[in-house]
Amino acid sequence: MNADAAAESAGTSRPVLIGCAHGTRQPAGQQVILDLLDAVRDHLSVDVREAYVDVQDPKVDQVVDGIPVVDEGSGPVAVVVPLLLAGGYHVYVDVAKATEGRDDVVAAPALGPDERLIDIVLERVAEAGIPDTATLILAAAGSSDPRSQADTEVAADMLRTHWGGPVRIGYAAGIKPSVADAVEAARANGEEMEVAVASFLLSPGFFQGRIEAAGADHFTAPLAPHPLLLDIVADRYRDASGA
The missing domain is CATH 3.40.50.1400 (Rossmann fold)
Known part of the structure; x- marks a missing residue:
């Protein structure tokens, strides 16, 4: 229609x-x-x-x-x-x-922030076969606006209530830490053997490409559809x- x-x-x-x-x-x-x-x-x-x-x-x-x-x-x-x-x-x-x-x-x-978005993230994590002991990098697009960063922090806190392993934040562009930096920091900190990037993007595009190239052991698809x-x-x- x-x-x-x-x-x-x-x-x-x-x-x-x-x-x-x-x-x-x-x-x-x-x-x-x-x-x-x-x-x-x-x-x-x-x-x-x-x-x-x-x-x-x-x-x-x-x-x-x-x-x-x-x-x-x-x-x-x-x-x-x-x-x-x-x-x-x-x-x-x-x-x-x-x-x-x-x-x-x-x-x-x-x-967002919305718990239902985290439900989708966790569904994508399950689809990717990510073990529940892995470090998850919640990978957002990135914004210099502190209000956007605060919303992403809230989303990460929501994710932590459902995930057994460590949860970090990485950004695909604009600000630090980048997704690649977050992956490297997790490994340097000895956070298990596997590090996974959970896409916190709506659709594929340039930012998703950054996520997939960040060097993690696993990555997930965007949230839509x-x-x-x-x-x-x-x-x-x-x-x-x-x-």
Whole structure:
């Protein structure tokens, strides 16, 4: 079902859902996001539109500008749901600027921190056959924004409550420690014989390539696709819109 058909079937009473991803140049990663948006569209039966904060078009401000303005007090006509696993510059600046001055367009928080994301991480770990004594490096994209780093720390703490071995954090880009640094530090600290990198990314792309090249004994696939992601996106949408 395309976006126009979804909008027609849902009527005009429910806000548009603008799914805002980071963006990637890799076709496989682009397709994962499009598939996720299609699944959200079917899951919620609402008009779902794609948007990005970097690399790809359409940018989120362009998509918001394409939403017709409605009378004040009639409720939101659109909700921007960041398809990002942590808050940070893209959420608090890019998305915030795109919705600034539009009382009829609201922004939801990032998908994480959320225990359900950790459930997906652990499912990917099991799929990769990683032993439960291994050191896990939770590998996030990386951001210099301390709010994003704080969200990743919360996610790592969530993971520690479920994992028997040590849990460290590594970043695919931008800040230290890098994923490769975290792998090296775990080995230098004598943390078991096996070190695994748990991808904390939504889709494949440049950052996933960094994870796979970090020199760990194991690595996992990104989180999408997964049915729990539909529930998280739906919750963010409903909480922000009241729909």
